Amino acid sequence: MPKLGSVRDGYCKEQVVQSGLRGMFTSQCSFKIWKDGYCKIHHPESVAIREAKKAKLYEEKQKNDPWNIISIYREKLDKANARILELEWLLKERDEEH
Ligand SMILES: [Zn+2]
Numbered sequence: 001m002p003k004l005g006s007v008r009d010g011y012c013k014e015q016v017v018q019s020g021l022r023g024m025f026t027s028q029c030s031f032k033i034w035k036d037g038y039c040k041i042h043h044p045e046s047v048a049i050r051e052a053k054k055a056k057l058y059e060e061k062q063k064n065d066p067w068n069i070i071s072i073y074r075e076k077l078d079k080a081n082a083r084i085l086e087l088e089w090l091l092k093e094r095d096e097e098h
Contacts, residue, residue: 012039 007013012029031039040046062068 012042013037014039014042016042 008028010032012031012033014029015026016029017024017026029039029042031041034040034043036043038044038046
């Protein structure tokens with residue numbers, strides 16, 4: 001077993017979180033180097049691609065989420081209601097002047 005925090009030659013330098021009997025700890029990734037000292041999974045390029053895909057999926061999900069659609073309309077409705085109250089108040093003010 002290599003010491004915790006030590007970097008094994010030929011292996012990806014990413015520290016990954018693991019859960020063991022004593023809880024969570026980090027250890028060096030067990031995949032071999034693909035390029036620039038990282039495996040295919042942890043190479044910054046791969047990570048960026050994965051993040052972009054995740055962000056896109058999240059965006060799609062958000063767009064189609066009925067709760068999100070409702071909240072957009074609710075916001076519009078709140079604004080409309082506020083405007084109605086304002087106009088009603090103005091009308092009342094005007095009526096009281098006469
Ligand atoms: Zn790795």
